Amino acid sequence: MLHITYNYALQTLCGAPHNVCNDNGIAENLPLNRMLGDYDIIHGTFFICGLTRDDFTDLTPQQMKHYEEMYHDPQLFFLLGKTLCVEHTTPEEYSRVMTPPPNTKENHER
Numbered sequence: 001m002l003h004i005t006y007n008y009a010l011q012t013l014c015g016a017p018h019n020v021c022n023d024n025g026i027a028e029n030l031p032l033n034r035m036l037g038d039y040d041i042i043h044g045t046f047f048i049c050g051l052t053r054d055d056f057t058d059l060t061p062q063q064m065k066h067y068e069e070m071y072h073d074p075q076l077f078f079l080l081g082k083t084l085c086v087e088h089t090t091p092e093e094y095s096r097v098m099t100p101p102p103n104t105k106e107n108h109e110r
Helices: 061-071 091-098
Strands: 008-012 018-020 032-036 041-043 046-051 075-080 083-088
Touching: 018 041, 046 061, 046 075, 075 091
Parallel strands: none
Antiparallel strands: 008 018, 018 046, 032 041, 075 083
16 A cells, blocks of 8 residues: 655644644645745645634635635646746646647667
């Protein structure tokens, strides 16, 4: 049985709800996922939850609606010169851009 342990970190998003992500995402070279504010990027997967004194908790229906709208569309990251740019896109376009092209190398065995 495979067991994977993740090192998660909490990051505040506009008050009480928190985003929980892999704290080692950069070191593990996980793909860029979402921009947080003007300077931070989540690498790899994440989730958003409420937080009590001792544990995670559900979001309110209003918070769920807010964050679903906020994170519904995927983001594409690309370099423009030395500047990292982010663009909101559709799930279909994201999948198209992120899917590697088929292997087009011809087999040159003799």
